[in-house]
Amino acid sequence: MAAPTTKLNFWGVRGSTPTVDPATWRYGGNTPCLELEAPDGTQFILDCGTGLRMLGNRWTAPSGGESQGTHILITHYHWDHIQGVPFFAPLYIEKNEFQFYSFRSEFLGADSLKQVFEAQMAVPYFPVDMSVMNAKRKFQEVDGGESFKIGENKISTRWLNHPHGCLGFRIETTAGTVAYATDNEPGNEKLDESLRELAAGADIFINDAQFSPEQLVSTRKGWGHSSWLEGVKTARQAGAKTLVLFHHDPDSADRTVDSILRQARDEFDSVFAASEGMVITLGAPGEPVQAHMPGTRTALRREVQFQAEVCGLTEGGKEFMEETVVCDLSLQGAMITLKHLPQLQSELQVTMEAPGTNGEKRVQLKGYVVRVDDAAEKGHVAVGVVFTN
Numbered sequence: 001m002a003a004p005t006t007k008l009n010f011w012g013v014r015g016s017t018p019t020v021d022p023a024t025w026r027y028g029g030n031t032p033c034l035e036l037e038a039p040d041g042t043q044f045i046l047d048c049g050t051g052l053r054m055l056g057n058r059w060t061a062p063s064g065g066e067s068q069g070t071h072i073l074i075t076h077y078h079w080d081h082i083q084g085v086p087f088f089a090p091l092y093i094e095k096n097e098f099q100f101y102s103f104r105s106e107f108l109g110a111d112s113l114k115q116v117f118e119a120q121m122a123v124p125y126f127p128v129d130m131s132v133m134n135a136k137r138k139f140q141e142v143d144g145g146e147s148f149k150i151g152e153n154k155i156s157t158r159w160l161n162h163p164h165g166c167l168g169f170r171i172e173t174t175a176g177t178v179a180y181a182t183d184n185e186p187g188n189e190k191l192d193e194s195l196r197e198l199a200a201g202a203d204i205f206i207n208d209a210q211f212s213p214e215q216l217v218s219t220r221k222g223w224g225h226s227s228w229l230e231g232v233k234t235a236r237q238a239g240a241k242t243l244v245l246f247h248h249d250p251d252s253a254d255r256t257v258d259s260i261l262r263q264a265r266d267e268f269d270s271v272f273a274a275s276e277g278m279v280i281t282l283g284a285p286g287e288p289v290q291a292h293m294p295g296t297r298t299a300l301r302r303e304v305q306f307q308a309e310v311c312g313l314t315e316g317g318k319e320f321m322e323e324t325v326v327c328d329l330s331l332q333g334a335m336i337t338l339k340h341l342p343q344l345q346s347e348l349q350v351t352m353e354a355p356g357t358n359g360e361k362r363v364q365l366k367g368y369v370v371r372v373d374d375a376a377e378k379g380h381v382a383v384g385v386v387f388t389n
């Protein structure tokens with residue numbers, strides 16, 4: 001029998017507001033939404049930012065095994081964590097069923113989450129009202145400090161330091177533990193301790209990394225967010241194994257997130273910057289944590305072949321140069337087959353001979369490695385590159 005695995009899919013990783021700026025395409029512009037598929041078949045959705053729309057377009061009801069269906073955990077009611085709800089297509093199909101969890105807001109009272117949904121679809125903010133949303137919806141109030149089971153999975157909640165309140169969720173599955181701590185600011189002793197409890201020994205600790213450490217102590221103090229450095233500190237103190245930097249600032253271009261990631265990796269062994277489309281698998285044989293990055297994000301692919309010279313850095317940090325053929329090319333990126341194994345997120349330079357109006361022309365493109373897969377050809381890897389120029 002195959003080992004049980006837990007799959008964590010990142011559908012939205014951006015904080016505060018979605019971004020469509022090309023400088024943010026690589027990490028992605030959708031606001032927070034994660035999907036966790038537990039070994040027992042139960043599906044968890046963490047937050048309902050704009051990433052939820054993409055998940056909805058591919059959603060099928062979880063079934064088989066001991067699946068307990070779909071459970072949607074909402075950390076708090078700020079826009080970026082709920083704005084995907086009206087665009088989640090499965091909510092408009094009668095046979096579907098969803099169980100929502102969130103806290104009773106002191107500003108709203110009983111049925112806070114239900115009220116939030118009704119308010120965001122109220123006249124004149126949205127063209128259709130809640131009555132057309134005919135999937136079965138159940139709402140459960142949860143408080144910080146609770147623990148409960150859903151199928152074989154144990155869920156624990158903690159309050160985090162954020163304006164108007166925010167819950168952190170810890171999900172313990174039979175294949176590993178994920179702690180999800182978006183929107184939180186360090187500096188409140190009691191809530192800092194809650195954050196450590198949430199992250200204690202977790203395989204994956206997802207933490208708010210919106211601001212730089214410098215911003216956090218100056219211009220952005222009191223805004224309710226954290227930094228990569230605070231994430232590293234908490235991960236160390238709590239004994240978390242892998243840190244995922246999350247809730248990227250809408251003004252952070254991909255290069256800024258790259259540099260944040262580099263700094264964090266200098267301080268902590270296992271760090272990823274959350275990226276739209278990233279999938280983390282827990283419990284698979286081999287590496288305890290496997291992360292797959294998204295491929296080129298679609299559009300305008302051509303069935304063409306270009307001779308290319310590729311320069312980059314290997315996993316081991318050595319420079320390499322290799323001749324290859326680029327056969328899956330789009331305006332945004334390419335899949336390239338290489339003998340060398342380049343580092344994820346490292347820079348690649350691809351020089352191609354491309355037909356121009358006056359004969360062959362050399363085109364030099366700079367890009368980043370966003371994905372490394374096994375290639376059909378033995379001894380080779382298929383490398384996904386997103387171009388930045």
Ligand SMILES: [Zn+2]
Pocket residue numbers: 015016078080081182183247
């Ligand atoms: Zn947020």
Ligand SMILES: [Zn+2]
Pocket residue numbers: 076078162183224
């Ligand atoms: Zn917030």
